[in-house]
Amino acid sequence: MDAHTPPQASHDILDCLVVGAGFSGLNVAIALQRSGRRYLVLEQAHDLGGTWRDNQYPGAACDVPSHLYSLSQVPNPLWSRLYAPQAEIYQYMHYCVDTQGIRSALRFGVSVAEARWHSDKNCWAVASTDGKVFYATSLVIATGALSRPRMPGIEGLDQFKGPVIHSARWPKDYSLAGKRVGVIGTGASAIQIVPVIAGEVQSLTLFQRTPAWILPRGDRAITEATQQRYQYHPQQMRRHRWRLYWGHEWRAFAFTRAPGLLAQAEKQALKHMQRQVPDAALRQRLVPSYRIGCKRILLSDDFYPALSLPQVQLVDQAVVRASANGLVSADGREHALDVVIAATGFQVNDVQTPFEVYGRGSQSLNHVWKDSGPQAYLGTVVHGFPNMFLMTGPNTGLGHNSMLYVIEAQTAFVMSALLTLEKTRAVAAFDVKAEVQQHYNQRLQQRMQRTVWNTGGCKSWYLSADGKNRTLWPDFTFKLRRKLAQFDWRAFEAIET
Ligand code: NAP
Numbered sequence: 001m002d003a004h005t006p007p008q009a010s011h012d013i014l015d016c017l018v019v020g021a022g023f024s025g026l027n028v029a030i031a032l033q034r035s036g037r038r039y040l041v042l043e044q045a046h047d048l049g050g051t052w053r054d055n056q057y058p059g060a061a062c063d064v065p066s067h068l069y070s071l072s073q074v075p076n077p078l079w080s081r082l083y084a085p086q087a088e089i090y091q092y093m094h095y096c097v098d099t100q101g102i103r104s105a106l107r108f109g110v111s112v113a114e115a116r117w118h119s120d121k122n123c124w125a126v127a128s129t130d131g132k133v134f135y136a137t138s139l140v141i142a143t144g145a146l147s148r149p150r151m152p153g154i155e156g157l158d159q160f161k162g163p164v165i166h167s168a169r170w171p172k173d174y175s176l177a178g179k180r181v182g183v184i185g186t187g188a189s190a191i192q193i194v195p196v197i198a199g200e201v202q203s204l205t206l207f208q209r210t211p212a213w214i215l216p217r218g219d220r221a222i223t224e225a226t227q228q229r230y231q232y233h234p235q236q237m238r239r240h241r242w243r244l245y246w247g248h249e250w251r252a253f254a255f256t257r258a259p260g261l262l263a264q265a266e267k268q269a270l271k272h273m274q275r276q277v278p279d280a281a282l283r284q285r286l287v288p289s290y291r292i293g294c295k296r297i298l299l300s301d302d303f304y305p306a307l308s309l310p311q312v313q314l315v316d317q318a319v320v321r322a323s324a325n326g327l328v329s330a331d332g333r334e335h336a337l338d339v340v341i342a343a344t345g346f347q348v349n350d351v352q353t354p355f356e357v358y359g360r361g362s363q364s365l366n367h368v369w370k371d372s373g374p375q376a377y378l379g380t381v382v383h384g385f386p387n388m389f390l391m392t393g394p395n396t397g398l399g400h401n402s403m404l405y406v407i408e409a410q411t412a413f414v415m416s417a418l419l420t421l422e423k424t425r426a427v428a429a430f431d432v433k434a435e436v437q438q439h440y441n442q443r444l445q446q447r448m449q450r451t452v453w454n455t456g457g458c459k460s461w462y463l464s465a466d467g468k469n470r471t472l473w474p475d476f477t478f479k480l481r482r483k484l485a486q487f488d489w490r491a492f493e494a495i496e497t
Pocket of ligand 1: 154186187209319343344
């Protein structure tokens with residue numbers, strides 16, 4: 001049997017299949033579980049956690065405060081720090097799974113080969129690479145926006161005789177002690193890695209193509225007294241979360257409507273640099289030439305001090321090629337290395353789903369998006385792909401607040417859609433109208449014109465090759481949440497049973 005074969009009986013058809021067991025897949029699973037629906041979560045790895053399972057590099061931590069970066073339905077009064085380290089977030093995800101009773105619905109080691117809409121049965125058939133087929137009325141693709149590492153396309157890197165490690169594929173128990181290490185990149189991953197490994201290595205050469213704007217992090221341990229207070233007075237924890245949310249949310253105004261206001265944040269970042277980098281010549285090489293916020297604003301208290309260590313060298317040149325012995329920078333210098341660390345980010349704009357998705361008329365999602373670029377309605381549903389939801393889909397990313405807020409808003413939409421569908425008995429499926437999706441994206445791209453991401457003078461992973469931003473949400477997050485709160489038939493075509 002393959003995905004082309006229709007299901008034999010209706011009891012073989014689940015209410016919902018979720019692909020991916022990261023935060024978004026798990027949050028949908030919790031909602032499905034609470035509503036008593038029949039569902040499964042397919043996960044290609046042998047463990048849950050998504051990005052928080054994969055990113056185990058030294059220093060990995062969240063740059064959104066812990067009490068905001070957690071699920072509102074599974075509050076955790078025991079966060080140990082203002083900004084939780086990777087291991088604690090990963091543990092928290094396991095805690096969510098166990099306390100919400102969804103573990104038995106997780107199927108690990110199931111790598112999806114394709115998902116196909118069956119018009120005759122109005123259901124999805126999802127085939128795994130080992131030949132199993134799962135059927136469900138609805139499909140949630142929760143495979144994550146930042147899940148496929150991007151290696152730097154550096155000529156000759158395969159000739160380098162040492163290991164080349166991507167930040168999101170850090171080998172377990174690997175020691176860098178006494179090694180000459182090259183780090184490529186100065187993004188959110190690199191600035192967390194560099195201070196931690198700098199004390200261990202023989203030498204660290206940091207290749208900076210573009211300097212980053214960095215603000216103070218102010219991380220600290222959360223005291224036991226506070227933990228207890230949150231445990232016994234959960235309303236205080238909720239109030240704290242609420243304050244954190246608004247403390248981040250107001251920035252959307254400057255990011256999306258008035259980038260000029262961000263000049264104040266640039267001053268703060270420059271002061272931070274001045275305090276932490278005594279060498280004026282080094283400081284000059286670290287000053288970005290674009291508006292703060294155009295790329296993700298980084299938070300760190302230990303990255304700049306690490307750059308002043310005698311064993312750390314900053315190369316503010318692009319890497320042009322690799323040799324057997326190391327990396328060659330644009331000025332022609334060869335830097336001898338034992339290990340290369342590629343903190344070079346993720347494939348975001350190229351391929352959208354890690355497997356083929358065939359909708360109505362057997363059209364493939366990647367084919368549909370080939371010319372138009374990734375587009376959806378509310379970042380969640382796509383015309384031609386009935387009863388399908390994309391978690392963290394096109395234009396749902398954030399540069400200023402917690403992605404879990406968006407994930408929760410999308411989950412509410414999934415549940416509202418499923419409920420509406422079940423209540424409308426003569427209807428088997430919904431499909432967002434093409435003109436609604438088109439109009440939505442036109443307006444969204446218009447709004448994008450004035451954002452700091454499009455006007456700030458930088459080249460970031462937010463933008464695709466044609467300069468369009470199909471990654472971020474260009475407004476306040478509460479507005480997206482409001483739009484996602486209720487499934488509205490007016491935007492959809494009903495497919496009858
Ligand atoms: P990134 O932001 O895409 O940064 C990649 C870095 O590698 C950039 O400095 C880039 O330089 C550089 N680079 C890429 N290819 C290169 C090449 N061929 N030669 C030289 N330099 C090259 O990747 P990331 O740091 O992994 O972060 C990705 C995203 O993950 C973040 O934006 C964030 O959303 C998420 N993240 C979050 C956290 C957290 O704390 N929550 C932590 C880590 C990551 P250019 O700037 O010149 O392109």
